[in-house]
Amino acid sequence: MLTLGIETSCDETAVSVVRDGREILSNAVSSSVHLHREFGGIVPEIASRCHVEFIGYVLKKALREAAVKDTDIDLIAVTQGPGLVGALLVGISFAKALSLAWDVPFVGVNHIQAHIYATIMGLTPKFPFIGLVVSGGHTNIFLVRDFDRLRLLGHTRDDAVGEAFDKVAKMLKLGYPGGPVIEKLARKGNVKNITFSRANLGNNLDFSFSGLKTAVLYYMKKNPKAKVADVAVSFQETAVDMLIEKVLLASGNNRLKRIVVGGGVSRNERLKDKLKKEAAQRGIKVFFPAAALCLDNAAMIAGLGYRLSKKGINSDLTLTAVPNLTVGRKDDQ
Numbered sequence: 001m002l003t004l005g006i007e008t009s010c011d012e013t014a015v016s017v018v019r020d021g022r023e024i025l026s027n028a029v030s031s032s033v034h035l036h037r038e039f040g041g042i043v044p045e046i047a048s049r050c051h052v053e054f055i056g057y058v059l060k061k062a063l064r065e066a067a068v069k070d071t072d073i074d075l076i077a078v079t080q081g082p083g084l085v086g087a088l089l090v091g092i093s094f095a096k097a098l099s100l101a102w103d104v105p106f107v108g109v110n111h112i113q114a115h116i117y118a119t120i121m122g123l124t125p126k127f128p129f130i131g132l133v134v135s136g137g138h139t140n141i142f143l144v145r146d147f148d149r150l151r152l153l154g155h156t157r158d159d160a161v162g163e164a165f166d167k168v169a170k171m172l173k174l175g176y177p178g179g180p181v182i183e184k185l186a187r188k189g190n191v192k193n194i195t196f197s198r199a200n201l202g203n204n205l206d207f208s209f210s211g212l213k214t215a216v217l218y219y220m221k222k223n224p225k226a227k228v229a230d231v232a233v234s235f236q237e238t239a240v241d242m243l244i245e246k247v248l249l250a251s252g253n254n255r256l257k258r259i260v261v262g263g264g265v266s267r268n269e270r271l272k273d274k275l276k277k278e279a280a281q282r283g284i285k286v287f288f289p290a291a292a293l294c295l296d297n298a299a300m301i302a303g304l305g306y307r308l309s310k311k312g313i314n315s316d317l318t319l320t321a322v323p324n325l326t327v328g329r330k331d332d333q
């Protein structure tokens, strides 16, 4: 069964063809990130306009690379939220138009759930496990019982971790997006030169990254001649440690020996190495996504859409964008 995935929640216009929810035949992405750079963050209207302009081409590319015809597609999956409302509406309208034109069903997918699915889509997943979603918009810990059964255990009370990387990079005049540049620069810094204090939220599983961001700001004001690489490595180390502490606590509390990480920040090698090492000492196995599936992509949307449809979940033409779509807030999920 072939699923066409469509993802337009932020600045990536992405279309993918996936067979049976796990075999990626194509994963086409066109990003407008270069147009947002001068603003130091995503400009929603520019993102929406780019989606409208490029989505038709990205569709053609995805079908061509998968070597399939439009008549071969059995299901369309589209991101319903969370994300930028104008950006989401482009993908949803496009999905509805294709569904009507091709006469195939379509299903709305939660972007956060899909980031976790991205990591397990090639595997035979063993539920339950602890899910950690770390991206530009989200920092969440879940108890994952099935593809669509997640219980939120903790979340950020202010900035997402990727957002903190982006804001600190802006402060240090390193450009956008901040994650990759900070990671690269951090390799040249000495972590022992600066210590940033960490937010102490006690024994719960919530995060707070805005204090760390402010600590970097004050440090730079006080020490304008500080080596930027030292600031980058100490910031990164602190952010990574905060994630590791809470996700290990979550797996300990729930006696689960598997952690699945997803989202843009899962690209970070320091996070990957340190979490894997610390988890291994506790007998915990950690899974990270393939490089092409860390950042926003439509393969994860197609894959999860297929799983939902197998459970009898489909959407109708009233589906609309939900910019603050949540997941797993109820205890019974």
Ligand code: KG4
Pocket: 010, 134, 135, 136, 137, 138, 161, 162, 163, 165, 166, 177, 178, 179, 180, 183, 263, 264, 265, 266, 267, 268, 269, 294, 295, 296
């Ligand atoms: O998942 P994603 O593409 O978009 C959202 O759903 O938000 O994640 C983008 C975020 C950005 O904040 C970016 O700075 C961060 O992921 N990121 C990284 C790295 N690569 C991307 N953060 C830390 N280290 C990286 N190597």
Ligand code: ZN
Pocket: 111, 115, 135, 136, 263, 264, 295, 296
């Ligand atoms: Zn994302």
